[in-house]
C-alpha cells in the first residue's frame with residue numbers, strides 16, 4: 001500500500017507550520033483561537049497607546065462606545081488615523097514589514113503621476129483640447145527636445161523604464177523649479193523653467209491628441225479623462241447594416257472573447273486603480289459620500305434617468321475612507337476599512353455589483369470605478385506573502401470594527417468552515 005502522502009514526521013511538520021509570529025509570545029495557531037485573538041487585540045491597543053497616546057485615548061473611548069453615537073466624520077477620521085497602525089501591526093505579525101513597506105512606497109511613488117495630472121495636465125492640457133496647428137508639428141524634433149529636458153531635470157533619478165512616471169516627475173520638477181525661481185527672484189532660472197514648461201506642455205498635448213502617438217499614450221493612465229454620461233446610450237453600439245438598422249454590435253476594441261468558461265473581464269492594473277482613487281474626491285469629508293450613503297437631494301434618495309434608485313452600497317461600506325488609505329499606500333488598512341462592513345469582500349468586488357458606482361457623486365460624467373478599486377485593494381493584499389492569511393485574519397479580528405472587533409462567542413471552535421469560504425472567494429479573485 002502506498003502511504004507516501006502521510007507525513008513521516010507529523011510533529012516536526014506541525015511545528016514548522018505553527019511558526020512564531022512577529023508579535024512576541026504568539027504562534028500561527030493562535031490566530032485561530034478566540035482567546036488568543038482577544039490577547040492579540042490587547043497587545044495592539046497597548047502598542048497604539050505607546051505610539052500615540054492621544055489617538056489611543058480617543059480610540060479607546062470609541063471602542064468602549066462600540067462606535068455608537070459618533071458623528072460620521074469624527075468616526076471616519078479616527079479610523080483613518082488608526083488604520084495605518086493596524087496595517088503595520090499585521091505586517092509585523094507575518095514578518096512581512098519589508099514587503100508591506102515596499103508596496104506602500106510603490107503606491108506613493110505612483111501617486112506622483114496623479115499629482116502631476118491634477119496639478120497641471122488635466123486643466124492646462126487635457127481640458128484645452130487639441131491645439132489647432134498640431135498636425136503640422138515635427139514630432140521627432142519635439143521628442144528630441146523633451147528627452148533633452150528629461151536628461152537635464154531628472155539626471156539624479158532616471159525613470160527610463162517607466163515613461164509615464166518619467167513624464168510626471170519631469171513635469172513636477174519643472175513646477176518646483178518655477179516656484180523656486182519666483183521665491184529666489186532669479187530671472188534666468190525663471191526663463192529656463194518657463195521654456196521647459198512650454199516643451200513638456202507641447203509634448204503632453206501631442207501624446208494626448210496626436211493621431212500618430214495614440215498607440216503610445218493609450219495604455220497610460222495619465223491621459224484618461226472622464227466622459228459625459230448619456231443614459232440612453234450607456235453601452236456603445238454600432239449599427240452596421242443599413243438594410244436592417246435593428247442589427248447592432250459592440251465596437252471591436254471593447255469586445256471580450258470567450259474561451260471556454262474562463263472569466264472574460266480585464267481587471268485594472270495597480271496604477272489604473274490608483275488613477276480611480278485619485279479621481280475620487282473623498283466625499284466623506286463633507287458627508288456627501290453618496291456611493292456609501294445614497295445620492296440625496298433635500299434629504300431624499302434620488303433616482304437616475306433610468307429610474308434606478310440611487311441608495312448606494314447596500315452594506316454602507318466605508319468607500320471614501322478606504323480610498324484615502326489606498327492613496328496613502330496603507331493597503332492593509334484600506335482592506336480592514338472595507339471589511340468593517342463587508343468581511344466577505346472577496347466575494348463582491350468588480351464582478352458582482354456596482355450600486356456604489358451608480359450612486360457616485362459624479363452623475364453626469366464617468367463615475368469612480370469603486371468596484372475595481374475594491375478588487376485592487378484586496379488583490380494587493382492577497383499578493384503579499386501570507387496575503388490569504390491576512391485576509392482570513394481580518395475576517396476574525398478587525399479592531400477598526402468597534403462593535404465586533406473579534407468573535408466574543410465561544411461557538412467558533414473550528415475555523416475550518418469560514419476558512420473554506422474565504423479560500424474559495426479568494427481563489428476567484430486572484431485568477
Ligand code: SF4
Pocket residue numbers: 279280281282283284288289290291292319320359360361362368370
Ligand atoms: S466614489 Fe464618488 S461619491 Fe464616493 S467618495 Fe469618491 S467621488 Fe465621492
